[in-house]
Structure formats: structure tokens, C-alpha cells
Amino acid sequence: MLQLITALAAAYSVATGRLPASAVRGAPTARRVAPSTRMALPIDLKGKTAFVAGVADSTGYGWAIAKALAEAGATITVGTWPPVLGIFQKSLATGKFDDDMVLSDGSKMMIEKVYPLDATFDAPADVPDDVKNNKRYAGTSSYTISEVAKAVGADYGKIDILVHSLANGPEVTKPLLQTSRKGYMAATSASAYSFVSLLQHFGPIMNKGGAAVSLTYIASERVIPGYGGGMSSAKAALESDTRTLAYEAGRAYEISVNTISAGALKSRAASAIGEKGEKTFIEYAIDYAKANAPLAKDLGSDDVGAVAAFLCSPLAGAVTGVTLYVDNGLHAMGLAMDSKAMERP
Ligand SMILES: NC(=O)c1ccc[n+]([C@@H]2O[C@H](COP(=O)([O-])OP(=O)(O)OC[C@H]3O[C@@H](n4cnc5c(N)ncnc54)[C@H](O)[C@@H]3O)[C@@H](O)[C@H]2O)c1
Numbered sequence: 001m002l003q004l005i006t007a008l009a010a011a012y013s014v015a016t017g018r019l020p021a022s023a024v025r026g027a028p029t030a031r032r033v034a035p036s037t038r039m040a041l042p043i044d045l046k047g048k049t050a051f052v053a054g055v056a057d058s059t060g061y062g063w064a065i066a067k068a069l070a071e072a073g074a075t076i077t078v079g080t081w082p083p084v085l086g087i088f089q090k091s092l093a094t095g096k097f098d099d100d101m102v103l104s105d106g107s108k109m110m111i112e113k114v115y116p117l118d119a120t121f122d123a124p125a126d127v128p129d130d131v132k133n134n135k136r137y138a139g140t141s142s143y144t145i146s147e148v149a150k151a152v153g154a155d156y157g158k159i160d161i162l163v164h165s166l167a168n169g170p171e172v173t174k175p176l177l178q179t180s181r182k183g184y185m186a187a188t189s190a191s192a193y194s195f196v197s198l199l200q201h202f203g204p205i206m207n208k209g210g211a212a213v214s215l216t217y218i219a220s221e222r223v224i225p226g227y228g229g230g231m232s233s234a235k236a237a238l239e240s241d242t243r244t245l246a247y248e249a250g251r252a253y254e255i256s257v258n259t260i261s262a263g264a265l266k267s268r269a270a271s272a273i274g275e276k277g278e279k280t281f282i283e284y285a286i287d288y289a290k291a292n293a294p295l296a297k298d299l300g301s302d303d304v305g306a307v308a309a310f311l312c313s314p315l316a317g318a319v320t321g322v323t324l325y326v327d328n329g330l331h332a333m334g335l336a337m338d339s340k341a342m343e344r345p
Helices: 002-016 061-071 082-093 145-156 181-205 231-253 281-292 301-311
Strands: 049-053 075-080 111-116 159-164 206-216 256-262 323-326
Touching: 049 061, 049 181, 061 075, 061 159, 061 301, 075 082, 075 145, 082 111, 111 145, 145 181, 159 181, 181 206, 181 231, 206 231, 206 301, 231 256, 256 301, 301 323
Parallel strands: 049 075, 049 159, 075 111, 159 206, 206 256, 256 323
Antiparallel strands: none
């Protein structure tokens, strides 16, 4: 802290040409505070309401973000894809996630409300009959983005935090060169446009000073073989849209818009990339990261949860339009340190 104050004072004097007060003889210098008596810098989200889109179990980033926001005192609501809504609600009701819900003070994270959400549809007229009549959607209704925003607005008035933690690419296992137009468009619709639509519909029910955060992946800007089906393109769109939406939603609603480029995590969605019985894409990606990242340690979903909570807090009130890497630094590497080509005789 002392260095920070000194650096700020120096920057001030350079910028203004004036000497900082501490440089004047006899002026009081920055007071050293013993570490034990220093005030903590808390992430305080008490009184804030969050909607986290893309939570269906406790293994993914959406769950970890919801938990970190709850840890900071926010009220948590989530949006869950209809095909997995039943199993998620049953698991919640039967206590399957109880251990994963324990917060640091011993209390349990409360998910106040679970809304069915299919982020590929904006309004009821968009839902085709084969989806309406699909048994995976049986018993659910009002799951399009505009309907969910309306329901959240009716239940909570305004909210403060919007999290987009969802992606879907039906042809993700196919290389881009073999991806169909339909598969490519589906990946972009579910994984990128969904964020645009969420902001369109939730923007009007967000408080000034609010925050929107999404999750992206390094395949948007570097070649990651195995992350196919147009998912790399969808993530590139998501990152570009983050900048444009930061400006547009910043001016329209005075909210921040950021995306976290997260490292590899063995979530349910990521585990689905690959063939059954074989080492999966995500298992390779995790091993690679540990062997090559500057910080050679496991990446936990809570690492991303904590950064998301920061981005949604007043502490990050001047941060918007950013793609923030939370990947143990892997994005910074230009060489694979465990490559055979790097072996020395
Ligand atoms: N797991 C990783 O290694 C990794 C790395 C970087 C970024 N991400 C991103 O993190 C986000 C969360 O993914 P995750 O890996 O934690 O897995 P996850 O399985 O926890 O989350 C994905 C969620 O998307 C939901 N979903 C799919 N299609 C949907 C739709 N049409 N409408 C609404 N919800 C839908 C799924 O039901 C699931 O709950 C995604 O954007 C993903 O691309 C993941």
C-alpha cells in the first residue's frame, strides 16, 4: 500500500509538475500501518441481486461464480437450460449439492429462484414446434430470453449483476474445416448472440453501476485443435461484442460489460468434448496448462468465481470492455515448455 501511495504521489507530481505534500520538508509522510490493523478491502455485494445464466450442476464456472457472489452477500437467481432443469432441481432438493454450497462462514448458499432459460430463443414466436413438443422441454414454459427477463423484473424489480456462463456447439468435436453452416450458426447463436440478447432484455432492468460478465476461452485468438464446430469463432465474436456492448450498454444503462478468458476446467460441458472411454479434450487441456503455464498449479472454478465477483463489485467500477485472463497465465506463453522439441540432449 505504501508503495502504491508513493507511486501515485510520484505520478501526480509528474502529471501536474507540482511536488506531492510528502516531498515538502516537514510535511507528514504516509503513515505505516501494522499489517494486523490494516483494514481489509472487502467485496461487498450485500443488497445486490444477480442472475447467473448457465447453471445446472456444481462443477462449472456458473456455479462457482454464483457461489462467490453469494459469499459476497448477493442474492442469487439462476437460469437453467430446460433439458437439464429437472435433474438440477431434483439434485438441489435431495441435497446432492449440499457440500458444494457451504460458504466460508459455514452457512449455505441460497439459490433464491431457478428460471428455465433457453438462450437460443429471444421470444415465444422463435420457438419451433419440435422444441415446444420435445419431451426434454415438457413441463417448462416461458424460457425465452425476453420472457425470463420479464419474470426476473416482476420478481425482483431491478437487478445488479448479469452473468453469462453458457455455451453450446453441436459440432464442437468437428474441425472448423468440416463444420456445417448449421453447426457454425448454432454455436454462435447459443454461445455469442445469447449474450447480446441477454443484455438487450436485461439491460432495462439493471441498476446503474451494475455489471455483466461472460466466460470466454483462448481458442478465440490462438489455434486450439479440438475446440471445433465454430466454437472458436463464437468466442471471438463474444470477445469483440464485449467491447462494443461495453460502450453501448455503458451509455444506455451505465453498466460494465466484461468477459473472463478462463483456463481449462473439467466441467460437464467441457467433458462432453471427445469420445467416450478416451482421454478427453479437456483432460489434455488441463495437463497441458499445468505443464506449460507460468503458474504450474491447478486452476479451480473458484479462481474464476473470485475474479467474477471482483468484476461485479464496486471495486471494478471503472473496468469495462475487458477480456480478463484467469488461466494461471497460460495465455502469455509462446512456447510449449513440455514440447519434445524443447528437450535437451
Ligand atoms: N470448462 C472450461 O474449460 C472453460 C474454459 C473457458 C471458458 N469456458 C466457458 O465457461 C462457460 C461455462 O461453461 P462450463 O465449462 O463451466 O460448463 P457448464 O456445463 O457448467 O456450463 C454450460 C452451461 O450452458 C448451459 N446451456 C447450454 N446450452 C444452453 C442454452 N441454449 N440455453 C441456456 N443454457 C444452455 C448448460 O446447460 C450448462 O449449464 C461457457 O461459456 C464456457 O465456454 C469454459
